Amino acid sequence: MAVQDPQYPARRFWEKDTGQQHIRLTHIDRDAVAEVLREAYSKGQLDDEEFEERIDLAMRAKIEADIVPLTDDLGISTAGGRSGAVPTEESASRRAEDKEPLPSTPAERVVAAVGHAGNYFAPVLAPLVLFLLSDKVSPYVRRQAMESLNFQLFCIIAGTVSVLLFWLVLPITMIIYCALGWFALPAVASIASLAGKNWRYPMFFRLLKDN
Numbered sequence: 079m080a081v082q083d084p085q086y087p088a089r090r091f092w093e094k095d096t097g098q099q100h101i102r103l104t105h106i107d108r109d110a111v112a113e114v115l116r117e118a119y120s121k122g123q124l125d126d127e128e129f130e131e132r133i134d135l136a137m138r139a140k141i142e143a144d145i146v147p148l149t150d151d152l153g154i155s156t157a158g159g160r161s162g163a164v165p166t167e168e169s170a171s172r173r174a175e176d177k178e179p180l181p182s183t184p185a186e187r188v189v190a191a192v193g194h195a196g197n198y199f200a201p202v203l204a205p206l207v208l209f210l211l212s213d214k215v216s217p218y219v220r221r222q223a224m225e226s227l228n229f230q231l232f233c234i235i236a237g238t239v240s241v242l243l244f245w246l247v248l249p250i251t252m253i254i255y256c257a258l259g260w261f262a263l264p265a266v267a268s269i270a271s272l273a274g275k276n277w278r279y280p281m282f283f284r285l286l287k288d289n
Contacts, residue, residue, distance in 0.1 A: 101142050105288050109180060109217040111136045111145050116181040118152045137215055180276060182218035187272050190222035194267035194277070197260075202230045209286075222271055224286050226264070229279040231286075233260050 112133060119129040132148045139145055182190070189208070196204025205226035212219040237256040240249035263279055270277040 103139055103142060103145070105217070105220075107142075107145075108136055108139065111139070111148065112217050113181050114149050114152065116183075118149075123152055134215075137213075137217075180218040180221060182216075182274050186216045186218045187274055189216070190219045190271040191268040193219065193223045194226050194264045194271060197226060197230060197264045201260075202227065202234070205230060218276075221288070222267075222277060224288075225277060225279060225284075226267065228284040228286050229259070229263065229267075229281060232256075232279070232281040232283065236281075 115124065115129060115132050115136060118124050124132065136145065136148055139148075189212075193205050193208040196208070205223045209220060209223035209227055212223055233256045236252050240252040240256070243249040244253070259279075267277045267279065
């Protein structure tokens, strides 16, 4: 098994050959870069202005070459488990599948909580607006808004189908679940978001998924 030379750390996922840096980025790619920047910010490598500027550029990046200048001077480079490791494309994808919490600031947690609680006042519309606006601003808010929107769509679809099949036992149970969940779960989700958790509504299908 090859041993990684500390003088030549493993490449970040975006540090590919120059000819490969025209590849278009995915949301998972941008999430990985955002995590690097948040770690650097928490260590004091970036001040408030630099952090906000780089996060904004990372969320608006289109190709891999756009990412390199945002992290090149941070020295957070390896993916092999040493101190200062950053996520590779594979680890970022695995984190998305495992639904591990994304890094978040207190302000992002409040906004995510508002996205969940907004369903009491503007069902579907509140998380939809937040989902669209947060696409290039905050990976954490985007994921929570997407989860909230998925739950609202789930309740509408599952509830409608269950009403049409009301004479069966299972649809009646689903109607009760949707009714109770609609009123109780957004509050639970709001509290979880304020705590920085990556809240997942209990449902058996999701129409929207991360790329």
